[in-house]
Amino acid sequence: MTAAVGIVCKAPRAGASKTRLSPLVGAELATELSRCFITDIAATIEALPPDIASRGYAVFAPADAEAEIRALLPEGFGAICQHHAAFGEVLSRANSALLAAGHDCVLLVNSDSPTLPSSMLIDAIGRLRKDGDRCVLGPAIDGGYYLIGLKAPHRRIFEDIEWSTSRVREQSLERAVEIGLPVETLPLWYDVDDVESFGWLKSELAGLPPPFLDRPGNSPNATRALFDTMLSARADANVERRS
Numbered sequence: 001m002t003a004a005v006g007i008v009c010k011a012p013r014a015g016a017s018k019t020r021l022s023p024l025v026g027a028e029l030a031t032e033l034s035r036c037f038i039t040d041i042a043a044t045i046e047a048l049p050p051d052i053a054s055r056g057y058a059v060f061a062p063a064d065a066e067a068e069i070r071a072l073l074p075e076g077f078g079a080i081c082q083h084h085a086a087f088g089e090v091l092s093r094a095n096s097a098l099l100a101a102g103h104d105c106v107l108l109v110n111s112d113s114p115t116l117p118s119s120m121l122i123d124a125i126g127r128l129r130k131d132g133d134r135c136v137l138g139p140a141i142d143g144g145y146y147l148i149g150l151k152a153p154h155r156r157i158f159e160d161i162e163w164s165t166s167r168v169r170e171q172s173l174e175r176a177v178e179i180g181l182p183v184e185t186l187p188l189w190y191d192v193d194d195v196e197s198f199g200w201l202k203s204e205l206a207g208l209p210p211p212f213l214d215r216p217g218n219s220p221n222a223t224r225a226l227f228d229t230m231l232s233a234r235a236d237a238n239v240e241r242r243s
Helices: 028-047 061-070 087-100 119-128 168-178 193-203 223-243
Strands: 002-010 054-061 078-081 103-111 137-138 145-150 183-185
Touching: 002 119, 028 223, 054 061, 054 087, 054 137, 061 078, 061 103, 078 145, 087 103, 103 119, 119 137, 119 145, 119 183, 137 168, 145 168, 168 193, 183 193, 193 223
Parallel strands: 002 054, 002 103, 054 078, 137 183
Antiparallel strands: 103 145, 137 145
């Protein structure tokens, strides 16, 4: 048995990455943040214990971005292009493709949670490997989810969802009820995709995690290095202004 753990991501490109953060940090830095997030999540997946039996993937778009994405991934990761317009179709097809490749279960993880603890992934895989069909959902503070895990190709759970809204998790649970699919819920976490959540990330990296987290996050080495560079550049700019 081998679990597939896929990072759902777009190629980090200026003007198309972290657009809600761009007004705060600028398009170039937003792009660098996107690269770091993917790198850190991939490192978390690669570091899962061998007895978990897992393989990492990138579920990426657009179609011409494979080289860019693979440059951010550890050796041995797979890459699946999913460039369909509808996000639900991306998730559904990726889940079906990874199950068809022979994996016993699939986790699809967003690319916006660089400090996501590896314990969440281990917990999700363990729940999916219990007897009986089920869905595992990792709820995000914004009403969506940072992770969805399945062991069968349940297309319906991705249909009729108002993506990028606070109703995503609620509607996904409704779809699960419709098809009689039990759902197990992981602890709450957060996506970094706007000014508020960017502040949470800064606080977490400074050792002051937001109060809704019940455990420490993984240390995101690439993201932390970028933050250190940002702070250093800001300090240099302040020195120049004073002189």
